[in-house]
Amino acid sequence: MSRNPIEDKTAVVGIGWTEITRRSGVSVLSLAAEACLAAIGDAGLTPKDVDGLVEYQANDSVGALELADVLGVPAVNWYTDIRGGGDHAVSSVALAAMAVSSGACDTCVVYRALNGRSGHRFGAAKPSTMGGRDQWVLPYGYMVPPQWFAMWARTHMARYGTTHEQLGAIAVNQRRNATMNPRAVFQKPISMEDYLSSRWINEPFHIYDCTVEVDAACAVVVTSAERAQALRHKPVYIKGFAMGSFGRPSWEQWADMTEMYSKHVGEMLWRRTGLTAKDIDVAEVYDCFTYSMMCQLEDYGFCAKGEGGPFVASGAIALEGEIPVNTHGGLLSEGYIHGLNHSCEAVSQLRGDAGQRQVRGAQTALVTSGAGILGGGIVYHTK
Amino acid sequence: MSRNPIEDKTAVVGIGWTEITRRSGVSVLSLAAEACLAAIGDAGLTPKDVDGLVEYQANDSVGALELADVLGVPAVNWYTDIRGGGDHAVSSVALAAMAVSSGACDTCVVYRALNGRSGHRFGAAKPSTMGGRDQWVLPYGYMVPPQWFAMWARTHMARYGTTHEQLGAIAVNQRRNATMNPRAVFQKPISMEDYLSSRWINEPFHIYDCTVEVDAACAVVVTSAERAQALRHKPVYIKGFAMGSFGRPSWEQWADMTEMYSKHVGEMLWRRTGLTAKDIDVAEVYDCFTYSMMCQLEDYGFCAKGEGGPFVASGAIALEGEIPVNTHGGLLSEGYIHGLNHSCEAVSQLRGDAGQRQVRGAQTALVTSGAGILGGGIVYHTK
Numbered sequence: 001m002s003r004n005p006i007e008d009k010t011a012v013v014g015i016g017w018t019e020i021t022r023r024s025g026v027s028v029l030s031l032a033a034e035a036c037l038a039a040i041g042d043a044g045l046t047p048k049d050v051d052g053l054v055e056y057q058a059n060d061s062v063g064a065l066e067l068a069d070v071l072g073v074p075a076v077n078w079y080t081d082i083r084g085g086g087d088h089a090v091s092s093v094a095l096a097a098m099a100v101s102s103g104a105c106d107t108c109v110v111y112r113a114l115n116g117r118s119g120h121r122f123g124a125a126k127p128s129t130m131g132g133r134d135q136w137v138l139p140y141g142y143m144v145p146p147q148w149f150a151m152w153a154r155t156h157m158a159r160y161g162t163t164h165e166q167l168g169a170i171a172v173n174q175r176r177n178a179t180m181n182p183r184a185v186f187q188k189p190i191s192m193e194d195y196l197s198s199r200w201i202n203e204p205f206h207i208y209d210c211t212v213e214v215d216a217a218c219a220v221v222v223t224s225a226e227r228a229q230a231l232r233h234k235p236v237y238i239k240g241f242a243m244g245s246f247g248r249p250s251w252e253q254w255a256d257m258t259e260m261y262s263k264h265v266g267e268m269l270w271r272r273t274g275l276t277a278k279d280i281d282v283a284e285v286y287d288c289f290t291y292s293m294m295c296q297l298e299d300y301g302f303c304a305k306g307e308g309g310p311f312v313a314s315g316a317i318a319l320e321g322e323i324p325v326n327t328h329g330g331l332l333s334e335g336y337i338h339g340l341n342h343s344c345e346a347v348s349q350l351r352g353d354a355g356q357r358q359v360r361g362a363q364t365a366l367v368t369s370g371a372g373i374l375g376g377g378i379v380y381h382t383k
Numbered sequence: 384m385s386r387n388p389i390e391d392k393t394a395v396v397g398i399g400w401t402e403i404t405r406r407s408g409v410s411v412l413s414l415a416a417e418a419c420l421a422a423i424g425d426a427g428l429t430p431k432d433v434d435g436l437v438e439y440q441a442n443d444s445v446g447a448l449e450l451a452d453v454l455g456v457p458a459v460n461w462y463t464d465i466r467g468g469g470d471h472a473v474s475s476v477a478l479a480a481m482a483v484s485s486g487a488c489d490t491c492v493v494y495r496a497l498n499g500r501s502g503h504r505f506g507a508a509k510p511s512t513m514g515g516r517d518q519w520v521l522p523y524g525y526m527v528p529p530q531w532f533a534m535w536a537r538t539h540m541a542r543y544g545t546t547h548e549q550l551g552a553i554a555v556n557q558r559r560n561a562t563m564n565p566r567a568v569f570q571k572p573i574s575m576e577d578y579l580s581s582r583w584i585n586e587p588f589h590i591y592d593c594t595v596e597v598d599a600a601c602a603v604v605v606t607s608a609e610r611a612q613a614l615r616h617k618p619v620y621i622k623g624f625a626m627g628s629f630g631r632p633s634w635e636q637w638a639d640m641t642e643m644y645s646k647h648v649g650e651m652l653w654r655r656t657g658l659t660a661k662d663i664d665v666a667e668v669y670d671c672f673t674y675s676m677m678c679q680l681e682d683y684g685f686c687a688k689g690e691g692g693p694f695v696a697s698g699a700i701a702l703e704g705e706i707p708v709n710t711h712g713g714l715l716s717e718g719y720i721h722g723l724n725h726s727c728e729a730v731s732q733l734r735g736d737a738g739q740r741q742v743r744g745a746q747t748a749l750v751t752s753g754a755g756i757l758g759g760g761i762v763y764h765t766k
Binding site for chain 1: 386387388389434440442446448451458459460461462463464465466467474477478480481482484485486487624625626627628647651655757
């Protein structure tokens with residue numbers, strides 16, 4: 001079997017968003033429908049052209065078949081409702097690519113819709129639906145993502161001397177990008193002083209280290225490379241993807257607590273695509289917290305392990321830096337549409353549609369996903 | 384794009400079950416692990432050879448990553464936890480085939496595990512997690528699957544003169560098959576008299592028209608066709624699949640209430656595979672109720688629309704009939720492992736391993752899934 005059988009067989013041909021707010025005032029179904037119609041329209045298609053749907057959620061969204069009814073999709077030939085979180089921001093798009101390239105459907109909408117602030121909040125302490133792990137950690141009050149990632153960030157700080165200011169450099173840079181993104185929920189710039197004086201959520205995380213919960217939806221439309229030629233926009237091809245976990249049996253038991261899953265995934269992605277970090281023009285890297293973004297930069301090879309702190313503080317990740325990261329402001333500043341908005345931004349950048357924050361000549365983009373349990377990476381490019 | 388790009392790219396190389404009981408006394412995690420280890424062992428592999436997992440559930444099972452930890456799978460390179468029901472008995476296997484043929488993983492375990500009798504019961508009246516439909520039907524007390532399927536069966540009886548005895552012929556025949564299946568939860572034969580005098584669940588359904596809720600798990604192992612050559616059993620190739628829905632917007636609003644989704648899916652499956660019902664040696668057809676099986680026989684073209692009643696009563700579906708159906712006893716008599724057990728039985732039959740109930744010379748099998756909302760069909764064959 002070839003290493004990467006789906007290479008360039010499919011392309012993203014449409015992207016769409018709702019307004020990103022802290023209180024939508026409408027149902028998740030409304031958000032999902034609005035984002036999907038926007039993405040389908042952006043592709044120059046109508047719901048009659050759609051025959052596949054995929055979404056991921058944590059009991060907080062609307063299923064694909066219910067949405068298909070509302071959109072007016074006449075026949076659903078393939079769909080998957082994925083149980084799960086940010087791990088699936090990339091794998092959901094990859095699933096669409098797999099479905100289209102396998103002949104299961106022709107044109108597939110991928111969406112994520114949530115009232116993540118006014119409805120189900122990820123930051124709220126409640127037992128997850130992920131199963132047995134809870135019984136071991138809840139008795140210790142170890143309940144919410146900022147706590148988990150804080151432990152890993154602490155390890156990195158202790159081992160490599162990573163500083164608060166270095167984490168802050170990520171928050172400040174992404175907010176700067178968000179000032180150039182009319183969609184972003186936070187568009188007011190912050191200084192390092194603002195960052196350092198902001199309240200703690202969970203040391204070493206200030207509030208600005210944490211993703212911003214929002215009410216929103218976004219969507220991407222995937223179809224075959226052939227069909228993409230005939231559509232409105234320059235096709236953004238899906239070159240390859242990888243997902244995975246490393247160092248099982250458990251995500252609290254990695255051999256190296258500063259690696260999470262992403263070293264394994266990064267190596268697999270580069271092996272499959274024949275690329276390396278040097279080939280990437282723009283990277284949208286899953287940033288549920290500043291630390292998770294920094295850790296992945298190391299593990300995907302944008303810098304060496306342990307050098308993430310100096311790397312992000314050097315300006316390398318700025319729009320004009322060697323690898324612009326989270327050009328829309330990321331989950332920290334555009335808003336937490338659970339990571340699917342990273343793919344929307346990557347497509348904007350590769351089309352050259354990103355306005356003031358456009359990375360000039362961007363042709364190849366990396367998008368990653370994942371929040372501790374498992375993650376994924378996908379490479380988009382134009383020809 | 385070729386009509387059926389995944390044709391024969393993958394094969395089922397292992398199958399496994401737990402004991403099928405009405406009260407397992409163990410957790411769903413235990414059941415899942417036992418069935419998966421059995422399937423992996425049946426393939427002549429160990430958990431170290433597995434790098435993909437997929438399962439489907441309705442908040443009643445164990446997720447793939449938690450199971451991977453317990454199995455001792457060292458690296459998960461792809462997985463999907465599907466939200467959903469019997470619709471996914473086929474699409475989950477298809478997803479594994481898509482993942483393997485797309486290069487996402489090499490060897491994938493598909494499982495369904497549930498304490499479907501002692502734990503979460505599908506027959507119990509409680510609001511589903513499927514979303515908005517509930518608000519329209521719950522106020523009328525239209526809550527559980529026997530009610531939904533009963534309405535459709537009534538329509539068929541009214542339009543085509545289908546009789547109780549014809550539905551009963553399915554129940555009696557499947558119980559006869561189950562007497563030759565040491566795994567089946569019900570192995571005592573029933574007569575037509577037993578059927579007709581049994582209690583009503585929801586007219587026109589007697590208790591014997593309804594699937595039997597059980598505690599159990601089963602699993603299949605999918606790998607590439609190349610790798611399958613080297614393994615223990617004769618490979619059972621995945622020739623093609625289809626899933627879909629027809630006549631949206633809603634499953635209570637089909638243009639023809641006797642067709643459900645399966646005419647659309649059947650036509651798509653035959654178009655993709657180039658086969659017809661005449662090419663099928665053995666069929667394991669989703670039988671949440673007798674009626675759903677009969678309806679699909681019509682829609683896949685084993686007989687004409689409206690002739691399902693006389694067809695099943697003619698003996699055509701018996702082991703020695705023109706198209707043996709649900710050779711293990713089906714969900715009605717082997718037990719409701721939510722349809723994945725249909726694929727296990729198909730593989731047994733194609734290997735020639737089905738003992739007393741073996742269909743002689745079976746080389747091509749159809750398995751279907753679906754429970755009203757959407758469904759799927761998959762063709763397995765040996766070479």
